[in-house]
Amino acid sequence: MAKEIKTIAVLTSGGDAPGMNAAIRAVVRTAIYRGVKVKGVKKGYNGLLNEDIIDMEPRNVSDIIQRGGTVLGTARCLEFKKKEYQEKAAEICRKHGIDGIVVIGGDGSYRGAQALSRQGINAIGIPGTIDLDIACTEYTIGFDTAVNTAMEAIDKVKDTSSSHERCSIIEVMGRHAGYIALWCGVANGAEDILLPENYDYNEQEIINHIIESRKKGKIHHLIINAEGIGHSTSMAKRIEAATGIETRATILGYMQRGGSPTARDRYYASIMGSYAVDILLEGKTNRVVGYRYGEFTDFGIEEALQMQKDIDRYQYDVARILTI
Numbered sequence: 615m616a617k618e619i620k621t622i623a624v625l626t627s628g629g630d631a632p633g634m635n636a637a638i639r640a641v642v643r644t645a646i647y648r649g650v651k652v653k654g655v656k657k658g659y660n661g662l663l664n665e666d667i668i669d670m671e672p673r674n675v676s677d678i679i680q681r682g683g684t685v686l687g688t689a690r691c692l693e694f695k696k697k698e699y700q701e702k703a704a705e706i707c708r709k710h711g712i713d714g715i716v717v718i719g720g721d722g723s724y725r726g727a728q729a730l731s732r733q734g735i736n737a738i739g740i741p742g743t744i745d746l747d748i749a750c751t752e753y754t755i756g757f758d759t760a761v762n763t764a765m766e767a768i769d770k771v772k773d774t775s776s777s778h779e780r781c782s783i784i785e786v787m788g789r790h791a792g793y794i795a796l797w798c799g800v801a802n803g804a805e806d807i808l809l810p811e812n813y814d815y816n817e818q819e820i821i822n823h824i825i826e827s828r829k830k831g832k833i834h835h836l837i838i839n840a841e842g843i844g845h846s847t848s849m850a851k852r853i854e855a856a857t858g859i860e861t862r863a864t865i866l867g868y869m870q871r872g873g874s875p876t877a878r879d880r881y882y883a884s885i886m887g888s889y890a891v892d893i894l895l896e897g898k899t900n901r902v903v904g905y906r907y908g909e910f911t912d913f914g915i916e917e918a919l920q921m922q923k924d925i926d927r928y929q930y931d932v933a934r935i936l937t938i
C-alpha cells in the first residue's frame with residue numbers, strides 16, 4: 615500500500631529558469647488545496663542539508679507568478695552526489711515530517727531526486743531549464759522566455775549590423791544544447807547557426823558563405839553561436855581578417871536566464887506543478903513530469919535519464935534554406 619503523504623516539500627535546483635516561481639506557486643497551492651502541508655527548501659540540495667526549510671502558505675506565493683528567478687533560491691551541491699549526504703538529507707526530511715518532495719530542475723537535479731527516492735522519500739521532478747535539453751519532454755520551464763529574450767536582443771543587434779553592413783556573431787546560452795541557438799537562428803533569420811551538437815569547426819565554410827552572401831546582395835550576415843562552442847570574439851577577428859568585412863561579437867549571457875516569464879512558461883509551469891503534487895499524492899515516486907504529444911505525462915526517472923534527444927536535421931536545414 616502506498617504511504618500516506620501528509621507533508622511535502624518543494625525545492626529548485628541547478629540553473630534557475632523563468633517560470634520556476636509559477637511552478638512553486640502551483641505546488642504550494644495544489645498541496646494545500648488537497649489538504650497537505652507544504653515546506654519550501656531554500657537553495658536546492660544545499661538548503662536541504664543545512665535544514666534551510668520554511669513553512670509555505672498560499673500567501674507566501676502571492677505575487678510571484680510574474681517574477682523571474684526562483685523565490686526559493688537555487689544552488690549546485692556537489693556533496694549531494696555522495697551517498698552519505700543523501701542519507702543525511704533523507705534523515706532531515708523525516709525529522710521535518712517531509713514524506714514527499716518536488717524537485718524543479720534539470721537532469722542533474724533528477725539524479726538527486728532519484729537518490730532521495732531510494733532513501734524512502736517520495737520524489738517527483740519537474741523540468742526546469744532554459745536549455746530544453748531534457749529528452750522525455752518537449753517543453754522545459756524557462757525555454758520559451760529565454761528564447762524570446764534572446765530573439766528580441768538579436769533583432770536589435772541585427773538593426774545596427776544592417777546599418778553598418780557588418781557581420782555579427784551573437785553568442786546565446788547552451789553549454790551542451792543548441793536549442794536556443796537553433797530557435798533564434800530560425801526566428802531571427804540567421805545566415806549561420808553553430809550548435810554544440812553538430813558544429814564541425816570548419817570556419818572556412820562560414821567565411822565562404824559570408825563572401826557568397828555579399829555577392830548575392832546581403833548587407834549583413836548573422837551568425838548565432840552557442841555558448842558551448844564559444845570563442846565568439848576571436849572568431850569575429852578571424853572572420854574580419856579573412857573577409858575584409860567588419861565583424862562584431864555580442865555575448866548575450868545571463869540576461870537570457872532572467873526576466874518575467876512568458877504566458878507559455880507560466881501556464882506549463884503551473885500545470886506541471888499541480889501535476890507533480892497530484893502524482894505524489896497518488897503514491898508515485900522516482901518520476902519526472904513531462905509534456906509529450908500534446909499531453910502532460912510522467913516517466914520513471916531512470917527511463918527519462920536514458921532517453922536521447924538530438925537536434926532535428928530537417929529543422930536545422932530549413933534554417934539555412936530560408937536565408938538564401
Ligand code: ADP
Binds near residue numbers: 691692743
Ligand atoms: P541541472 O539540474 O540543471 O541539470 P546540475 O547538473 O548542476 O543542474 O545538477 C543540480 C544539482 O543536482 C547538483 O548540484 C547536485 O546537487 C544534484 N545532482 C547532480 N547530479 C547528481 C547525482 N549524480 N546524484 C545526486 N545528486 C546529483
Ligand code: F6P
Binds near residue numbers: 743745871
Ligand atoms: O541554465 C542553463 C545554462 O544556462 C546552460 O546553458 C549553461 O551551461 C549553464 O546554465 C551555465 O550556468 P552557470 O554559469 O550558472 O553554471
